[in-house]
Amino acid sequence: MITITVNKKSYAVDVSPSTPLLWVIRDIIGLTGTKFGCGMALCGACTIHLDGEPVRSCVTPVSHAAGKQITTIEGLSEGADGPESIGKRLQQAWLVENTPQCGYCQSGQIMSAAALLHKISQPTDADIDTAMSGNICRCGTYQRIRKAIHRAAGNKEGGLP
Amino acid sequence: MKKKDPAKDNGQQKGNLQLNRRDFLKTGAFVGGGLVIAFVIPTILKRLASQHAAGSSGEVFTPNAFLRIGEDDQIQIILSKVEMGQGVWTTLPMLMAEELDCDWSKIRVEHSPPGKEKDFTEQPILKSTGGSMTTTSQFDLYREAGATARTMLVQAAAKRWGVSPDACHTENGYVIYRDPAGNNAGHPAGSNAGGKDSIGGKGKRFRYGELVAEASKLPVPTVKLREPKEWKIIGKSQRRLDSPEKVNGQAIFGIDIRFPGLLIAVVAHPPVFGGKVRTFDATKAKLVPGVREVVQMSSGIAVLADHYWAAKLGRDALTIDWDLGNTNEHTDTKRQWEEYRKLSATRGLVTQQKGEVTKALGKMSSPIIDREFRLPYLAHSPMEPLNCTVKLEGDKCEIWAGTQSPLLHQAEVAGFLGIKPEKVLLHTPFLGGSFGRRGSFQSDWVMEAVRIAKISGRVIKLVWSREDDIKGGYYRPAYLHQVRVGIGKDGYPVAWQHRIVGQSLFVNTPLESMIVQKGIDYSSVDGVQGSPYLTSVPDHTVELHTTTLDVPVLPWRSVGNSHTAFVMESLIDELAFMAGKDPVDYRIVLLKEHPRHLAALKLAAEKSDWGKPLPVGRFQGVAVHGAMGSFVCQVVELSVTDRKIRIHRVVCAIDCGLAVNPDGVRAQMESGIVFGLTAALYGEITLENGQIKQSNFHDYRMLRMNEMPFIEVQLVPGTEKMGGAGEPGVPPIAPALVNALFAATGKRIRNLPVKMEELV
Numbered sequence: 001m002i003t004i005t006v007n008k009k010s011y012a013v014d015v016s017p018s019t020p021l022l023w024v025i026r027d028i029i030g031l032t033g034t035k036f037g038c039g040m041a042l043c044g045a046c047t048i049h050l051d052g053e054p055v056r057s058c059v060t061p062v063s064h065a066a067g068k069q070i071t072t073i074e075g076l077s078e079g080a081d082g083p084e085s086i087g088k089r090l091q092q093a094w095l096v097e098n099t100p101q102c103g104y105c106q107s108g109q110i111m112s113a114a115a116l117l118h119k120i121s122q123p124t125d126a127d128i129d130t131a132m133s134g135n136i137c138r139c140g141t142y143q144r145i146r147k148a149i150h151r152a153a154g155n156k157e158g159g160l161p
Numbered sequence: 162m163k164k165k166d167p168a169k170d171n172g173q174q175k176g177n178l179q180l181n182r183r184d185f186l187k188t189g190a191f192v193g194g195g196l197v198i199a200f201v202i203p204t205i206l207k208r209l210a211s212q213h214a215a216g217s218s219g220e221v222f223t224p225n226a227f228l229r230i231g232e233d234d235q236i237q238i239i240l241s242k243v244e245m246g247q248g249v250w251t252t253l254p255m256l257m258a259e260e261l262d263c264d265w266s267k268i269r270v271e272h273s274p275p276g277k278e279k280d281f282t283e284q285p286i287l288k289s290t291g292g293s294m295t296t297t298s299q300f301d302l303y304r305e306a307g308a309t310a311r312t313m314l315v316q317a318a319a320k321r322w323g324v325s326p327d328a329c330h331t332e333n334g335y336v337i338y339r340d341p342a343g344n345n346a347g348h349p350a351g352s353n354a355g356g357k358d359s360i361g362g363k364g365k366r367f368r369y370g371e372l373v374a375e376a377s378k379l380p381v382p383t384v385k386l387r388e389p390k391e392w393k394i395i396g397k398s399q400r401r402l403d404s405p406e407k408v409n410g411q412a413i414f415g416i417d418i419r420f421p422g423l424l425i426a427v428v429a430h431p432p433v434f435g436g437k438v439r440t441f442d443a444t445k446a447k448l449v450p451g452v453r454e455v456v457q458m459s460s461g462i463a464v465l466a467d468h469y470w471a472a473k474l475g476r477d478a479l480t481i482d483w484d485l486g487n488t489n490e491h492t493d494t495k496r497q498w499e500e501y502r503k504l505s506a507t508r509g510l511v512t513q514q515k516g517e518v519t520k521a522l523g524k525m526s527s528p529i530i531d532r533e534f535r536l537p538y539l540a541h542s543p544m545e546p547l548n549c550t551v552k553l554e555g556d557k558c559e560i561w562a563g564t565q566s567p568l569l570h571q572a573e574v575a576g577f578l579g580i581k582p583e584k585v586l587l588h589t590p591f592l593g594g595s596f597g598r599r600g601s602f603q604s605d606w607v608m609e610a611v612r613i614a615k616i617s618g619r620v621i622k623l624v625w626s627r628e629d630d631i632k633g634g635y636y637r638p639a640y641l642h643q644v645r646v647g648i649g650k651d652g653y654p655v656a657w658q659h660r661i662v663g664q665s666l667f668v669n670t671p672l673e674s675m676i677v678q679k680g681i682d683y684s685s686v687d688g689v690q691g692s693p694y695l696t697s698v699p700d701h702t703v704e705l706h707t708t709t710l711d712v713p714v715l716p717w718r719s720v721g722n723s724h725t726a727f728v729m730e731s732l733i734d735e736l737a738f739m740a741g742k743d744p745v746d747y748r749i750v751l752l753k754e755h756p757r758h759l760a761a762l763k764l765a766a767e768k769s770d771w772g773k774p775l776p777v778g779r780f781q782g783v784a785v786h787g788a789m790g791s792f793v794c795q796v797v798e799l800s801v802t803d804r805k806i807r808i809h810r811v812v813c814a815i816d817c818g819l820a821v822n823p824d825g826v827r828a829q830m831e832s833g834i835v836f837g838l839t840a841a842l843y844g845e846i847t848l849e850n851g852q853i854k855q856s857n858f859h860d861y862r863m864l865r866m867n868e869m870p871f872i873e874v875q876l877v878p879g880t881e882k883m884g885g886a887g888e889p890g891v892p893p894i895a896p897a898l899v900n901a902l903f904a905a906t907g908k909r910i911r912n913l914p915v916k917m918e919e920l921v
Contacts, residue, residue, distance in 0.1 A: 040859070136858065139832045
């Protein structure tokens with residue numbers, strides 16, 4: 001039995017310690033907001049926060065998460081990422097910019113963006129490139145993601161010309 | 162040019178089906194109270210399915226879309242089309258809301274319910290989405306449904322008040338009565354309950370919810386749709402209705418379906434198409450904790466487990482001896498190009514012809530150019546890997562699958578199981594991208610799931626990995642074009658012999674009779690055939706060699722245009738440079754009889770500052786192409802430094818006629834550009850002795866945030882006939898890219914994807 005904390009709730013899960021966190025979150029606990037896209041940490045759809053740091057849960061063994069705070073997109077939506085509610089500001093900015101299309105990659109995108117804004121409150125475009133280039137969007141919403149990040153950071157005019 | 166009224170010109174082709182309003186729209190009450198407008202979206206596929214499936218009369222009213230207004234004022238819009246990112250979840254409600262005058266915040270959208278609607282019919286609900294046709298084809302019907310509901314609500318209110326319906330108007334979910342003195346106290350924000358019969362010159366109002374019970378008893382009225390000048394919603398950008406659940410993790414995709422007792426199935430597929438299992442050993446697989454069963458089916462060996470990871474480990478632990486068949490009969494990319502090149506040297510089936518091109522070319526002294534273009538197989542690779550949940554119970558089959566063609570799957574599954582189609586209940590969650598993959602005519606992955614469920618007797622969710630997806634076939638075919646152009650004295654083409662070699666998309670599919678005529682699959686030539694450039698070439702042919710290979714193929718976003726636009730627009734560009742002419746000016750001459758191409762071309766050229774000096778090291782390339790009723794021009798601006806391509810911006814002009822949701826159109830152009838750029842720069846599925854070389858995003862590379870150009874989309878203003886937006890943004894980007902690369906490096910790229918060693 002391994003005990004993990006997800007969105008401030010404790011779960012005891014009966015899986016082998018090498019099971020990727022992604023599948024524990026999705027299949028065992030039942031939080032399906034975190035997505036499966038590649039299984040090789042290439043696409044970012046599985047991004048969660050581990051003690052506030054963004055990680056790809058598809059290659060993170062569940063044993064590595066023991067004793068740490070796991071935050072998923074569901075937790076972010078409840079403000080689990082802290083009092084500044086960066087996650088909620090990002091979600092609101094996402095709505096204003098009409099960012100999602102199919103929506104499948106968006107959880108991972110927002111988790112990566114939230115981790116960025118926690119570190120750098122006024123990111124440059126280069127900061128955004130670095131933080132977000134691990135997240136693939138097949139629908140091509142990158143431009144709106146960038147705008148939404150700038151908007152959430154309080155820079156409404158931000159972004160490339 | 163005389164402006165057309167989009168309200169009249171954009172409707173469904175009703176003529177073919179001889180519908181009267183009774184045939185396609187019914188009204189009534191629904192269980193639990195409320196007003197229902199049920200309507201039929203006639204589709205070609207619906208008729209095909211009627212012919213195809215047993216027990217379907219084709220005469221029974223089979224609604225596939227609904228508008229429900231509840232006593233609580235909730236507006237439930239049930240779509241006949243599926244949301245795969247392209248935005249119909251918002252656009253179709255906009256059409257309805259334009260006429261309905263409802264409270265936009267009370268709209269709830271759903272995909273059509275599974276296969277059986279108790280209120281009206283025993284027949285299955287039918288729908289299919291694709292072709293960038295949704296907004297155009299649904300334009301009238303969704304508005305009619307909204308107008309019908311509004312009219313009935315007004316009639317109900319007028320009846321209760323004892324006034325003429327003409328004295329009532331609707332606003333934001335209320336029917337409001339103006340008394341003859343002209344007082345209108347019906348502010349939605351006003352205090353007085355309109356339901357009461359207040360007297361004395363004050364206005365009255367009813368919430369829609371207060372009227373639905375009575376309205377549902379009224380006969381279907383005749384309605385008049387609003388004129389464009391009255392529109393408050395159509396033509397104005399709206400916020401997407403599906404965004405909230407897509408940003409908070411609540412949106413349910415097919416892969417997210419879960420319920421107690423569901424087993425996850427992962428399949429070991431043969432490494433070559435058509436391969437078979439000779440023997441297999443599942444001993445180790447069954448020892449993996451969580452693995453419940455291992456079954457053999459026609460498409461491979463399925464491991465069923467409590468959760469995905471256990472199933473995946475179980476598959477890894479299988480030992481399988483595959484019968485790979487004869488290596489030489491499998492596709493090998495190197496051999497394929499050699500064979501395609503040989504074929505292209507011979508005459509093909511003529512699909513379009515004018516004058517006598519062989520004679521004309523024979524008579525010419527010079528110059529004649531011969532050019533070969535090669536475009537590889539491409540995977541669709543939506544972010545959500547394919548998946549399908551199946552629950553078989555007696556003579557009933559319940560399926561959950563994000564799919565573009567539930568109708569076809571229903572018929573296929575029913576046929577396979579030997580049950581009536583209406584016993585196949587198909588739920589459609591959100592699609593995590595599709596681009597054509599989830600429109601599979603063979604229902605391939607759905608049938609795989611059904612087979613696993615049948616053989617194992619379990620309730621299962623089939624989940625494909627990314628590797629399964631990239632290696633799974635159903636690709637955009639590989640094509641080779643061989644073009645011979647005779648150039649006239651003024652530098653314009655006077656003779657054009659165009660040969661295309663590739664597999665047919667539609668042979669052996671339900672759409673074959675419609676798209677393949679006299680052995681010619683139109684999608685193989687669409688965009689060369691019908692090209693505006695060829696209309697001014699007096700001697701030309703378009704010829705086709707259709708090949709048959711073991712690689713399954715499927716329409717890929719923009720279908721035939723995905724290969725033809727690349728060839729036409731890069732060749733025209735080359736001819737322009739040979740003539741010493743500016744590529745935009747050269748096209749303007751050739752397109753003078755094609756005003757919609759011209760308008761898009763000129764707008765993009767203007768907005769990209771074409772012809773003006775650019776910053777040092779920056780170069781531009783242009784391409785214009787018409788597809789799915791829309792006309793799109795793109796200008797790519799890039800630089801090439803240190804063997805790296807940096808695309809700075811793309812200016813895109815689209816004429817789609819009326820843009821119902823302008824920001825939605827912009828989003829689809831951005832999407833198509835990224836999709837097409839990814840393919841042009843990186844996209845390549847290759848085979849070595851029948852085995853697919855690529856497997857995941859490290860070797861099937863995707864464009865990422867740090868490579869994203871700034872995209873500026875301009876809509877050509879006007880009210881010409883409406884075209885689509887989901888696909889037309891894709892075709893011009895590849896040629897615009899290679900044309901810009903030519904401007905930057907002097908090298909012509911004729912084979913995709915772009916390879917740096919061919920450039921510098």
